[in-house]
Amino acid sequence: MQNKIIKVNSSDNVAVALINLKAGEVIAFEEEQINILSDTKSKHKIALNRFEPGDRIIMYGVLVGTANSTIEKGDVLTIKNVKHQSEKVFGKTETFNWTAPNVDKWKDRTFLGYHREDGQVGTENVWLFFPLVFCENRNVEILKDVFEKELLKQKVNPHQMLLRSLVSGNEETEVASTSSDVFNNIDVKFITHPGGCGGIRQDSESLAKLLAGYVNNPNVAGATVLSLGCQNLQINIFQEALNSINKNLSKPVLIYEQQQMGTVDQMLSTIIKDSFEAIKKANQIERKPAPLSKLKIGLECGGSDGFSGISANPTLGAVSDMLTALNGTAILAEFPELCGVEQELVNRCVDDEKGAKFLKLMKAYEKSVVDAGSGFDMNPSPGNIKDGLITDAMKSAGAAKKGGTSPIQDVLDYGEYITKPGLNLLCTPGNDVESTTAIVGSGANMVLFTTGLGTPTGNPIAPIIKVSSNTELAEKMPDIIDIETGAVIRGEKTIEEMADEMLEFIIKVASGIITTKAKLLNQNDFIPWRRGVSL
The missing domain is CATH 2.30.130.110 (Archaeosine Trna-guanine Transglycosylase; Chain: A, domain 4)
Known part of the structure; x- marks a missing residue:
């Protein structure tokens, strides 16, 4: 019972x-x-x-x-x-010791990934188009329309076909069948954003780091970058950000500046020709076996409920610990949702410097929120509260379970790239898409995303595995949920058993055997964090 x-x-x-x-x-x-x-x-x-x-x-x-x-x-x-109330934290209070889980049965397992020259391994092979400034969004959208219609041969949207049938009065109108992709070993993705100019220079520099992180992400084979020419985020700023992450980057990065190229038609024609040839070459890269230590897993939650902290999030924590024991990487973000558990996290940092950096970032973030007339105590959403998460500290204590129990090897500010295996803390907002966007920009080649209410978030370059905290959600929204942990709530499975199932699922997604629901829905969300004001 x-x-x-x-x-x-x-x-x-x-x-x-x-x-x-x-x-x-x-x-x-x-x-x-x-x-x-x-x-x-x-x-x-x-x-x-x-x-x-x-x-x-x-x-x-x-x-x-x-x-x-x-x-x-x-x-x-x-x-x-x-x-809401949480403890005040001033620094380490105790020595941390960790007993790693037994991972003998996983140590020789591999996944099929895309090996890059810098040693990283991707779970996807993506050619990425993006602008340095919002002025180029329209041109990126034109390129998206051209490439998706001709390269990806996408079928007509069924909702478009429904409207067509209503307009024509012909209910027999059928959805067009899907044609084969021209290239079967690469995805072509497109990013647009509202940044790059008009705000403070620091926001443009932050955006440059984020976009550079996307190019350096092992899931990306190469990129086509559009610049206007007069914006804050100049090409050289982007290149410097890319160089600071990877001085020996060997991926093709094609950059075009509209104000130097003449008409839009001339620029787009050049971009299409050059990018097509580069995409053809990238399509030749094939999946090969890689150890699980090459996985860099982001840990995210959104639309949380009162079960998230006792089923889905602890399961992610167990997976994080297993991956850490295998010398892989896990990334815990969403700093507003770590409010109240700072002491535990500081004590888990491998040295005082990391702990001090974490507290400095937390305090600066909280001050900026207070200065804006709010506070971390305003973090729980109406959906969170309705489903039992009534204070920020309560929400945080459950959210932090995603990070497991392992030592924290590094603490990163927004836009910094992962360099150390093990558990990393990354300063991001609690906003689902802003945080997921940042996690992938810091090098995650997959993201585990827990939800108790249902959140249809995806990413342009990284698989987002949706994990439901309860069975009812998985049954109600099967089109967005990949794996559910309701058996933990019913007492039918332990956290460890659920984590084993999840790691098996991760390996299949990383190998291209299973396609995530977010990818099937073509969900490609990308929202940079804008810390400053608009000028």
Whole structure:
């Protein structure tokens, strides 16, 4: 029989409802009888003792809030009776020791990837088009239309065919069949963005680092870059950013400046001819076996619910630990969603310098948010709150589980590229797409993305594996969910068993055997983080 409530950590003074509970129900829990005082939806939290105003609320073993008013034992926690609260952190407080999981059965496993000359291995083979400035977005869109129609031979959108049938009055109109791609060993992707000029120079420099990271990402075979000529993000700034990441980059990077080339037609004709020849060569690169140590996995969550922190996120954490033990790389981002767990993360940093950098980035980020008239406590979205994540610290404590338990080898600011295997912290916003965009720009060749509510996010160059925290979501939105962890909630599988399944799935996606739902939907989201103001 399934348990009705669960306590995540032995020191917690609240429990999570695993099913809907009715007022008046009496639950046997830890040799006590708990009288449920209010109707409580699954995923929400029940008080395991009486709280007076100001009392500390502990979940995941950390402070996640304080009581705003008296909360009786067995009553539900809400945004009215609880407020956000987290511990203050000043530096390391203890020595960290880690026992790595046994990965003997994985150490000789491989995936089929695209080997690059710098030693990185891609899980995709992508030719990427992008502008240095928003003024070139239209030209990128024209190129996208041309290449997708002629190279990718995409079928007509079924929604377009539906409208066509309504306009014509002919309900028999059929969707055109899919033709074979001209090239079968490379994808052609296109990025547009609103940056590169008009803001502060630092934003353009930050965008240059992000775009350089995309070019250097092992999933990219080469790139076509469009510049106007007069913008803040000059070609030399982009080239310097690329050089700082990889001084010996051997990938073809074709750069065109409109103000030096004459008419749009002349420029586009040149770009099409040059890019076609380069894409033909890139299509000759084939998948070859690579050790799992070449995987660089991003860890992301979006549309989280009250189960995310006890099923999907801990499963990612176990995968992260396994990958770290295999000398692979994991990237934990979303700094607003690490608020409240800073002490644990600082203690896990391999040296004081890394811990100090993490705290400096966190404090600077939080100050900028406060200066803007908000705060990290405003991070939970209406969807989060509705499904049981009522304080930022509570959300953070569950979100941090994606990072597992391994030592933190490095701490990176936005736009910095991964250089060390193991677990890395990357400063990004909590916004799903902005964070995923940054993770891939820092070198991730795949991203594991957990969700409890459903988020249809993808990326132009990296597979995004959607992980559902509950079975109901996977059944309701099967077109966006790749793998679900509801069996953990029901007690049918352990976190370790679920992690084994997930790593098998990752290997198949990395090898091109399984195509993610986001890729099938052609979901190619790209949003740079704009830290400054518009000038």
